[in-house]
Amino acid sequence: MTTSSVYAPEMARVAAVRPLTELEKLFTIELPDGRSLGHAPGQFVMLSIPGVGEAPISITSSPSRSNGAFELCVRRVGDVTGALHRTQPGGWVGIRGPFGHGFPLEQMRGKDLLFAPGGLGLAPLRSLINQVLDERGAFGRVIILYGAKRPAELLFRDELEEWAARDDVEFHVTVDRGDESWEGHVGVITTLFPLIAVDPRNTVAVTCGPPIMYRFVLMELLGKGIPETQIYLSLERRMKCGVGKCGHCQINDLYCCQDGPVFTYAQIKNVPEAL
């Protein structure tokens, strides 16, 4: 019997591949008939390579810049992402989604925004940052504090330069370890926080990065007096369905795929498996 299935992907075309670093590439993906993915910043898709497997990948392009395509920034780290990295423009990938709850854009309007991505955590945040920049007038201050391990691991360098050049964006970048060409700030991401002062009541903070980073970034954000309900995190988990059934992404009683992947700190503060 043939019918529809929530687990059957739709085949989509890889329109462009752009290397970003040694390990990360940016894939532009087109759905059939130029259809829009219809995602919100912070949502993810289940991406598959026929015969290889499927993995959850956050959407890095903003809905405001969709042009009938969307972008995934993917680190080569396992079977699926390895096969994706070998995929050339014109190749096919399977897509399911978008899934999950993204960032609450409406509640951010009029507020000052503080983004604190670490490493590959910039990928999901870039979707939101570019959406905000495309509606710049609707928001207060835009502060971006970005940290990476090494200069060679900085993602989207062209966009970082644009953000740095804008006078309506307060952009600070740091690397844990510099190199001979690096003239910028050196130190972990928390060393950027003393550079900025915020009006905590009117600030919404958004962070994403490796698990180890959250505890320290959260300390900085809470230290600045930003309320727990105004701190957003995007969490990563293993996922096999994306639709709240397979059990892999469960974080105590929460399902990362459906209840998240974006959570407020208030939501996960007392959820021991969250961080």
Add this chain to the structure above:
Amino acid sequence: MRLRILPKEEIPRMVQALMADYQVVGPKAKGPKFVFEPVADPSEMRLDYNITILSPKVVLQPPGERVATIRLEGKAPQVEPVVEVEPTVIFGAHTCDLHAIRLLDRAFSDEYPDGHYLERRRQTLIISVECLEPCDEHSFCKDMGALTVDEGYDLHLTDIGEAYTVHVGTEAGEAVLERYAAARAATDADVRRLNQVLSAKWPRFTHRLDFDAAELPAMLATAYEHPIWAELGERCLACGSCTNICPTCYCFNVLDSIALTQTEAVRTRRWDSCQLDEFARVAGGENFREARAARQRHRFFRKGKYLYERFGTLGCVGCGRCIRTCLVHINIVEVFNTIHSSA
């Protein structure tokens, strides 16, 4: 609906008749134990079984199933969703397993309905049997409220000696009875006999939990740091048997493979277990539930708290299968009683 009477000698004829139109899955002997398997001959069916190794979940959520085929030959890959389904009668399910199926029904029909499970469910008739004796010393269905059932079946049989009484649960059940079985209307004497049988059964089942199961969610809420999890973590072999045989465990993996000819890829779904090391590990290497103690705790919390919070039903039906199968004798009743006594 009216109570009917089905003489015992009618059962093989009914099964034979059903086999013409349905796959009939019923309890069959396997060595000293029992299993739910397709019945090839009505005489194989053992309605006097105590408990099966796997629950009839195997019909609705098979251990492995194809969910899609991706044809790779043409210009563009073609995705064909696949629902593996066959009209089936589950014959002889016990009430604990019926309660479990009701939980699976909810799990697979929430926000994103799972067409694979739900289509099989739609094409499956359930003929259940009332338990009159405990399976063995491990069943605690009475504690979990699963010792009887008032919905979830198409037909429900109770052994009253020479015959079964038949409760009709659905119109489909009524139609099956009409078409495949020679049942007669119950007399007053039959009803009296049924009432005798049912009131005699309850004292045979004992309570094994030292407290009311309704307290489980609140009890576990304060037991997250209980020392028992570390102790279970030390003993647990992380073999996954407890989740495999559990009638309410439904976690799964989705796997892709490719034919040797490279002409098609296949997506399959298989049972998975939160007790296995890689269950919560992401490709980057981080394992979000690495310790066996944390994995054991997760299993008990799903049974006693998480599923209740999500579906309003506890995730345990007291069948005792996990107790019987555990190689290191981890016993859910003892675990819950230990936590309760130290609260």
